[in-house]
Amino acid sequence: MRFKNVFSIIGPAMIGPSSSHTAGAVRIGRFARQLLGSAPTEAAISFYGSFAETYSGHGTDLAIVGGILDYRTDDERIRHSLRDAAEQGVRVVFFTGVLPGTHPNTVKITLTSQDGRHTEVMGASIGGGTIVIRSIDGFEVKSSGELPTLVISHADRQGVLAGITAMFSRENVNIGYIITDRKGRTAEALTVVEADSSVPPELMEAIGSLEHVSRVAYIDLTR
16 A cells, blocks of 8 residues: 555644544635635535544534634644634634535535625535545546645636646646646636745735736645
């Protein structure tokens, strides 16, 4: 068996009893927070599978909210993240549900910003603190959050992907992984790019200025 990273062997530095139910949950919450790009005012959190059955007892609720507050996996503040969220004016609501065909440790997070923007992330904690993001704002994707990641909203038009990859090449940033989903031909699309190194602001600005690109978000869970 090959291990992708050190998390697969010893797990991450973390607060809580379980790398799957706490550390992985923190990372999914941070992914959603960084995707939104600002502190949310509302967070709707839906647990599925074993998360739905044990989220309170295993501290998964604290972990997800800690991530939404952009706490790292080893941040002591995770223990009182629900209190912190309330003090910061973040309204948190929990739901449980059944979602056949998904990983047992699956959560959907919907965040709302003060200016009314929404973002929705569905991800799974698959062990050792490792996560897989399965959908973003209704688009089917796959992202591990292990590398600096750009999430790019754009119209499905000829030349957009070529423009994005050309910008990476121009800034000497290597693409480790890229995936695109679209609502239909010439409709809305979403591209997720994982880079082998940090993404400089100039690259984000260049991609954001491309024709048909409407939004660029940067996620870096190593920060």
